[in-house]
Amino acid sequence: MKIHVINSSRHPLPQYSTPLSAGMDLRASLQEPVTLQPLERCLVPTGLRIALPAGYEAQVRPRSGLALRHGVTVLNSPGTIDADYRGDVGVILVNLGREPFVINDGDRIAQMVVARCEQAELEAVEVLSDTQRGEGGFGHTGRG
Numbered sequence: 001m002k003i004h005v006i007n008s009s010r011h012p013l014p015q016y017s018t019p020l021s022a023g024m025d026l027r028a029s030l031q032e033p034v035t036l037q038p039l040e041r042c043l044v045p046t047g048l049r050i051a052l053p054a055g056y057e058a059q060v061r062p063r064s065g066l067a068l069r070h071g072v073t074v075l076n077s078p079g080t081i082d083a084d085y086r087g088d089v090g091v092i093l094v095n096l097g098r099e100p101f102v103i104n105d106g107d108r109i110a111q112m113v114v115a116r117c118e119q120a121e122l123e124a125v126e127v128l129s130d131t132q133r134g135e136g137g138f139g140h141t142g143r144g
Helices: 064-070
Strands: 004-007 024-027 034-036 041-045 048-051 056-061 072-074 079-081 090-095 101-103 108-116
Touching: 034 041, 034 090, 064 072, 090 108
Parallel strands: none
Antiparallel strands: 004 048, 024 108, 034 101, 041 090, 056 079, 056 108, 072 090
């Protein structure tokens, strides 16, 4: 599948790191470094605008290394880019770590996964079909 992209950053287009990678790394497109204090959040531009085909979304997800080493993650994970959105792909980062974290132009800040999605038609009913789980919620199957 080909996706049209306008790249106003100074960086190459995102690409898959390995043949079996699910996500492409997104890079910060900044005029100057941004310092993210502990518990602070900010919107980081990527300089990318994309045109997804109908029936697809792009999911913006955290990079595991940033989360593990620095406590920096994508706040609304996964962020959804709809097929009809044409603005800058921005990444909402939050610093859950104990130290300030500096984001520089070109830093890999998140990953983008392109996925099929369906639009559902909701139908109001009075009763739902029974299942073994029923109304069992969080932790209903016990520990372990």
